[in-house]
Amino acid sequence: MSDILKDRNNLYSVKMRASLNNRHISGAEGIFIRERVDPVVRRYISRAISHSKGCPDSIDLSIRELNEDPQYISSLPVVTVNNKGPVTSRNFIGEVLCDLGVAQTSIKEALRIIYNDESIRGAALLGMEGAERLEPDRERGVRVSSIGITENAESVLRLQLTEISGAVDTVLEALVLASKVANNSSIIAELCISDDPDYTTGYISSTEYGYVRIPNIKCAGTDEGGRVFFLEDNVDIVSIIDYLEKVPVMISDVSNICEVISQNEFISSITG
Numbered sequence: 001m002s003d004i005l006k007d008r009n010n011l012y013s014v015k016m017r018a019s020l021n022n023r024h025i026s027g028a029e030g031i032f033i034r035e036r037v038d039p040v041v042r043r044y045i046s047r048a049i050s051h052s053k054g055c056p057d058s059i060d061l062s063i064r065e066l067n068e069d070p071q072y073i074s075s076l077p078v079v080t081v082n083n084k085g086p087v088t089s090r091n092f093i094g095e096v097l098c099d100l101g102v103a104q105t106s107i108k109e110a111l112r113i114i115y116n117d118e119s120i121r122g123a124a125l126l127g128m129e130g131a132e133r134l135e136p137d138r139e140r141g142v143r144v145s146s147i148g149i150t151e152n153a154e155s156v157l158r159l160q161l162t163e164i165s166g167a168v169d170t171v172l173e174a175l176v177l178a179s180k181v182a183n184n185s186s187i188i189a190e191l192c193i194s195d196d197p198d199y200t201t202g203y204i205s206s207t208e209y210g211y212v213r214i215p216n217i218k219c220a221g222t223d224e225g226g227r228v229f230f231l232e233d234n235v236d237i238v239s240i241i242d243y244l245e246k247v248p249v250m251i252s253d254v255s256n257i258c259e260v261i262s263q264n265e266f267i268s269s270i271t272g
């Protein structure tokens with residue numbers, strides 16, 4: 001480890017982006033104590049060069065000391081609902097969002113965005129009422145950054161996620177991101193489908209109902225995917241984007257992780 005990292009015991013933001021012919025292949029980021037920076041960098045690099053999208057011709061790595069203390073929060077509780085396919089997941093998502101107070105026009109627009117081949121790099125922001133996009137750059141969306149998980153919380157979470165999924169890294173990263181997003185009181189819910197053609201589990205998350213995993217949310221082999229954050233009406237968009245991109249947040253506690261339940265069971269538990 002280089003000397004600049006030796007003399008303080010602060011936290012570092014580590015980011016990796018790998019590309020091939022200027023096309024994005026893989027990326028990863030986290031917030032780590034000094035001792036973890038070196039092994040994490042190695043892990044990120046080996047991950048970049050073994051990605052299924054190809055071997056990168058360029059890997060950008062950045063290591064920056066945090067200049068403010070992170071907010072420490074709990075991960076959202078996790079539940080998985082059983083689901084047959086995209087049709088039933090659309091209905092389920094509609095019911096949950098409706099229960100959270102999102103208007104039909106906004107639900108329709110969100111489903112259009114996530115079930116669309118042209119993925120944007122970040123998330124779309126939608127109001128609860130209208131269908132219009134609220135972020136300034138709609139080609140890019142808003143990228144959530146400055147997120148991490150403490151070493152202890154990560155090992156607890158990994159152990160528990162192994163019980164429910166074979167893709168622990170993917171679920172863990174999504175859960176960390178969704179927990180930061182839900183922690184903002186102006187964001188009511190998040191909806192996500194991976195743009196990875198072979199990853200067919202998505203989720204809908206909210207402070208109200210936690211992180212709800214939806215298997216078979218899309219058919220394998222499609223380029224559909226995306227993220228949508230639903231915002232309360234008349235909020236300060238600039239400060240929400242600042243929170244999502246820049247405010248450092250770390251998961252330091254792990255909430256409950258439940259087994260699979262049926263959609264009906266879930267819906268009756270939230271409406272009954």
Ligand code: WAQ
Nearest residue numbers: 119120121122123143144171174194195196201226227
């Ligand atoms: N901030 C905001 N939006 C993002 C970010 C980010 N940091 N990273 C990706 N997106 C958006 C972008 O539009 C992508 O097209 C879309 O999300 C999907 O990204 O529990 O892997 O990285 O099993 O493909 C869900 C795990 C995995 C569910 C989600 O997303 C589970 C996933 P991907």
Ligand code: MG
Nearest residue numbers: 194195196225
């Ligand atoms: Mg992806």
